[in-house]
Amino acid sequence: MKALRLKLFQETACYKKPFASKVAETYPLPPYSTVKGMIHALLDANQFIPMRLSVQGTYEAKLLDYQRYYFFKRRELSSFPLVLDGLARMEFSYDKNEITTMPMYTHLLHNVHLLIHVEAEEHILTQIIHAIEHSTTHYSLGRWEDLVRIDEYKLVEVRELEEDETLTLQRDAYIPRHLLDRETKSIPYQLNWKYEIVNGIRQWEKIHVGYVQKGVEAPEGVWIDEDGELVFYHL
Amino acid sequence: MAFYAKSEGKETIREHTDRLLHNLNLLKDAYGHKFMLMDEQMWKLLEIAVQYHDVGKANTVFQNKIRQAIHESMLETDVETNVPHNYLSAGCIPLKQLDLTKEEERLLIHAVGYHHERDQLPEKEMIRHVLENDIKQQLPQLSEHMGLQMTEKFSYRFVDRLLKRYTYHDGEEFWKYVMIKGLLHRLDHAASAHMDVERDVEKSVYINVNEYMQKQGFHKNDLQQFTEQHHDKNVIAIAQTGMGKTEAALLWIREDKAFFTLPLRVSINAIYDRIKEKMGYDAVGLLHSTSVHYLVDKEENWEELKQQSEHYAKKLLLTTIDQILKFPFYYKGFEKELAAMANAKIVIDEIQAYEPRIAAMLIKALEMIHHVGGKFMIMTATLPTLYLEELKQRNVIHDDEFVTGEFIDTDVHRHRICLRSECIEETIGEMLELGETSQVLVIVNTVRKAMRLYDKFLDCDTQVPIYLLHSQFTQEDRQLLEKRIKQFNEKNERGIWITTQLVEASIDIDFDYLFTEMSTLDSLFQRFGRCYRKRALDHDHCNIHIFTENISGIPRVYNEHLVNESIRLLEQYDYQIVDERAKVEMVKQLYDRKQLKGTSFLKEFEDALYMFDNLDPYGMDKREAQQKLRDIQNIQIITRQMYDQIEHLFEQYKKEKEWKERLKLRMEIEKKTVSVQRYVAEKYVSERLPKPFDHIYIADVQYDFNREQLKGKGILLDKPSSNQY
Numbered sequence: 001m002k003a004l005r006l007k008l009f010q011e012t013a014c015y016k017k018p019f020a021s022k023v024a025e026t027y028p029l030p031p032y033s034t035v036k037g038m039i040h041a042l043l044d045a046n047q048f049i050p051m052r053l054s055v056q057g058t059y060e061a062k063l064l065d066y067q068r069y070y071f072f073k074r075r076e077l078s079s080f081p082l083v084l085d086g087l088a089r090m091e092f093s094y095d096k097n098e099i100t101t102m103p104m105y106t107h108l109l110h111n112v113h114l115l116i117h118v119e120a121e122e123h124i125l126t127q128i129i130h131a132i133e134h135s136t137t138h139y140s141l142g143r144w145e146d147l148v149r150i151d152e153y154k155l156v157e158v159r160e161l162e163e164d165e166t167l168t169l170q171r172d173a174y175i176p177r178h179l180l181d182r183e184t185k186s187i188p189y190q191l192n193w194k195y196e197i198v199n200g201i202r203q204w205e206k207i208h209v210g211y212v213q214k215g216v217e218a219p220e221g222v223w224i225d226e227d228g229e230l231v232f233y234h235l
Numbered sequence: 236m237a238f239y240a241k242s243e244g245k246e247t248i249r250e251h252t253d254r255l256l257h258n259l260n261l262l263k264d265a266y267g268h269k270f271m272l273m274d275e276q277m278w279k280l281l282e283i284a285v286q287y288h289d290v291g292k293a294n295t296v297f298q299n300k301i302r303q304a305i306h307e308s309m310l311e312t313d314v315e316t317n318v319p320h321n322y323l324s325a326g327c328i329p330l331k332q333l334d335l336t337k338e339e340e341r342l343l344i345h346a347v348g349y350h351h352e353r354d355q356l357p358e359k360e361m362i363r364h365v366l367e368n369d370i371k372q373q374l375p376q377l378s379e380h381m382g383l384q385m386t387e388k389f390s391y392r393f394v395d396r397l398l399k400r401y402t403y404h405d406g407e408e409f410w411k412y413v414m415i416k417g418l419l420h421r422l423d424h425a426a427s428a429h430m431d432v433e434r435d436v437e438k439s440v441y442i443n444v445n446e447y448m449q450k451q452g453f454h455k456n457d458l459q460q461f462t463e464q465h466h467d468k469n470v471i472a473i474a475q476t477g478m479g480k481t482e483a484a485l486l487w488i489r490e491d492k493a494f495f496t497l498p499l500r501v502s503i504n505a506i507y508d509r510i511k512e513k514m515g516y517d518a519v520g521l522l523h524s525t526s527v528h529y530l531v532d533k534e535e536n537w538e539e540l541k542q543q544s545e546h547y548a549k550k551l552l553l554t555t556i557d558q559i560l561k562f563p564f565y566y567k568g569f570e571k572e573l574a575a576m577a578n579a580k581i582v583i584d585e586i587q588a589y590e591p592r593i594a595a596m597l598i599k600a601l602e603m604i605h606h607v608g609g610k611f612m613i614m615t616a617t618l619p620t621l622y623l624e625e626l627k628q629r630n631v632i633h634d635d636e637f638v639t640g641e642f643i644d645t646d647v648h649r650h651r652i653c654l655r656s657e658c659i660e661e662t663i664g665e666m667l668e669l670g671e672t673s674q675v676l677v678i679v680n681t682v683r684k685a686m687r688l689y690d691k692f693l694d695c696d697t698q699v700p701i702y703l704l705h706s707q708f709t710q711e712d713r714q715l716l717e718k719r720i721k722q723f724n725e726k727n728e729r730g731i732w733i734t735t736q737l738v739e740a741s742i743d744i745d746f747d748y749l750f751t752e753m754s755t756l757d758s759l760f761q762r763f764g765r766c767y768r769k770r771a772l773d774h775d776h777c778n779i780h781i782f783t784e785n786i787s788g789i790p791r792v793y794n795e796h797l798v799n800e801s802i803r804l805l806e807q808y809d810y811q812i813v814d815e816r817a818k819v820e821m822v823k824q825l826y827d828r829k830q831l832k833g834t835s836f837l838k839e840f841e842d843a844l845y846m847f848d849n850l851d852p853y854g855m856d857k858r859e860a861q862q863k864l865r866d867i868q869n870i871q872i873i874t875r876q877m878y879d880q881i882e883h884l885f886e887q888y889k890k891e892k893e894w895k896e897r898l899k900l901r902m903e904i905e906k907k908t909v910s911v912q913r914y915v916a917e918k919y920v921s922e923r924l925p926k927p928f929d930h931i932y933i934a935d936v937q938y939d940f941n942r943e944q945l946k947g948k949g950i951l952l953d954k955p956s957s958n959q960y
Binding site: 166 | 331359392394395
């Protein structure tokens with residue numbers, strides 16, 4: 001099967017965990033929903049496009065940032081600029097009943113290198129490539145301000161790893177739980193994938209994965225692309 | 236080409252492995268049916284583990300180390316990385332060809348990979364380096380040397396698998412792992428010592444104990460019949476001292492392998508003598524921290540005995556709990572001790588003598604023993620209700636595999652007590668008067684108090700012989716005193732012995748009067764046992780006087796709440812006979828969970844259990860676990876003066892190469908030390924001796940003992956030695 005392989009770089013990133021409301025904690029790698037979101041944004045899609053993903057990567061360090069966060073008390077608000085810096089002579093005040101602020105620690109990953117495989121129908125992959133080549137805006141993954149540099153995009157052939165082949169992980173990776181040995185050391189996460197809206201609230205479909213660190217042998221039943229990069233599809 | 240496993244005797248890997256296989260067959264033939272968790276497949280796994288456990292020694296760095304030691308030419312190699320052989324061995328196993336389940340593979344990898352426990356964790360890149368660049372070239376020769384198939388292609392998944400160690404959260408798999416790894420340890424250690432892993436398998440203590448009892452004209456009493464009858468069950472027997480508990484335990488053990496534990500080394504030595512000499516049973520071993528000293532004095536073949544005891548090869552091993560039952564700490568290598576329990580019976584005598592923390596460890600140990608299929612028997616004069624409940628709650632004792640019995644002889648009245656609300660020092664005159672015509676035993680709660688009392692007696696102008704015995708004499712002097720008190724008792728001499736709880740259980744004596752400070756009931760009743768031990772009371776006076784004012788050792792030695800409750804419970808017996816039934820009932824009440832609510836006793840017990848239930852496995856090594864057990868107890872000190880006198884022994888020790896001579900010197904040195912409670916000693920200790928004597932501290936204090944007259948106070952902690960110079 002063909003897949004689109006993306007090599008991405010971010011200087012900073014915060015893939016914030018849901019409900020991390022006192023400290024903005026980050027996942028060690030972007031969860032599937034975040035990657036899916038970026039691709040959908042690239043495609044300017046207004047409905048879900050079936051695809052499966054593999055997410056791997058490394059980061060150099062973890063930082064702490066102290067930031068002002070805005071909290072919205074109501075669903076409907078009058079519009080206001082989120083970023084005030086750089087807006088010349090613009091006086092802005094907001095209604096304390098609508099918005100409140102609090103300084104919060106934000107965990108940031110520094111110098112993040114990602115390797116992402118996207119498997120979808122071939123015309124979708126072509127569309128993504130087209131969007132990358134012709135986009136008029138910058139890309140970001142996670143927070144809007146965490147820019148993404150696309151270092152490589154390439155269509156690659158992906159096949160299943162042979163039974164007697166063993167390969168060592170070169171990057172940290174999310175590996176779906178059903179592929180993992182009980183004995184492989186991993187940190188369990190339940191990652192968001194896609195949602196349905198039920199009674200006005202997003203109901204997320206969760207993917208059980210283990211975060212496995214580089215240096216570990218790849219488990220059986222995973223995939224490999226034509227350049228020898230491991231692939232761990234989440235579905 | 237030869238691959239060496241050991242420099243001693245130039246033993247090859249194959250030869251060493253064959254020794255393990257020999258032991259494996261021996262163990263399986265002898266006790267195969269006793270191992271609950273070992274089915275044919277498990278034995279097969281163990282055999283594979285044995286075959287491959289040392290193949291990693293083929294690496295050139297290791298081979299060259301041995302070659303250097305045995306003066307053979309070095310092998311050439313580019314690889315200089317030193318990777319522990321156990322990790323390399325695990326990588327050579329041809330898992331693909333063995334056709335095992337994932338679980339079985341994991342058992343095998345962990346047993347082989349950790350058959351030595353290292354501080355150095357397995358590192359994949361180093362292991363890869365050595366396997367690819369060194370072992371790989373040797374594989375054909377190694378395969379030929381071992382007569383074994385080796386892996387065709389190295390896979391490094393085993394390193395990942397090794398990094399995730401077994402814990403009790405693995406359920407049944409964990410207990411299987413304990414068996415495979417623990418038995419591999421046993422086979423390996425025995426093979427390295429060139430000895431059989433099990434000895435005297437066919438020698439049944441049952442025959443000896445029966446013959447002995449017949450010869451002595453003893454009939455089996457209720458207790459003994461009970462234990463004999465229930466030899467296939469877990470047993471809890473509550474029975475007073477002097478009911479032939481040792482025989483009862485041996486009758487329960489029957490023809491099985493067994494570990495017999497007691498709290499005090501002295502009593503263990505005494506039972507060793509009894510079983511070995513009086514019963515003529517020679518398949519018995521002795522293992523505790525000073526057992527070597529004892530064996531050297533007694534036995535021609537002490538070295539062999541020592542080794543067989545240390546490797547649990549003896550059919551019956553007399554030992555202390557800190558030697559074999561500390562596996563609840565999950566120290567590195569704990570699997571060996573636990574697996575050794577799986578085919579054996581374990582007797583825990585005098586469980587009431589352990590403090591709550593240690594009792595908690597014992598209860599956890601019994602729970603674990605139960606999991607691997609061992610059987611146990613608890614014998615005690617009084618069993619705190621609390622412990623029994625805990626065992627029940629943990630499902631260690633079920634109705635169908637467990638029996639409990641109380642054996643209380645109320646026919647003989649031996650003790651009439653008198654509670655006296657005064658301080659023991661106020662009745663010196665009374666004691667002296669009795670001392671003129673009879674044997675008077677005085678027991679106080681602390682050494683300090685014993686010394687003070689001794690001083691007061693010496694101030695009196697009296698002809699009555701006064702002796703002092705407590706724990707703070709040097710080991711050799713203490714031995715003299717212990718011998719002397721027995722002799723005094725046997726020869727029916729007149730006089731007074733001032734002692735501490737030291738004599739509670741360890742020394743077999745029978746005095747006419749007991750003057751004692753109040754302590755907790757269990758300890759107090761042990762003291763009763765040193766007075767009118769076997770005789771019926773032949774007069775109407777009180778033979779036991781208990782002093783309840785100004786008691787020493789509270790709260791350091793005895794819990795205040797428990798002592799007060801004990802006094803309350805005893806009050807109804809003032810001037811009355813206290814028989815065995817009364818004792819058991821009182822202790823039951825004292826250690827009822829409801830009664831204990833809010834006490835530090837209960838808290839310590841529960842905290843310790845919680846710790847054992849939630850401990851991180853492999854967090855400490857065996858030595859640390861041992862220290863944790865002893866920590867609460869004592870440290871060894873040597874006085875400055877004594878140190879100066881024997882300094883040459885330390886010099887000699889350093890130079891000596893022969894281990895037997897070193898051991899002798901070591902014992903010579905240990906004999907001069909005094910064991911003192913850590914908190915007492917801390918103030919006086921000035922320096923610590925260098926390794927390997929770093930458990931001994933030098934104290935600048937005086938020591939007082941006259942070895943001819945056997946008089947003196949022992950170590951004088953409040954008298955600095957600088958006065959002498």
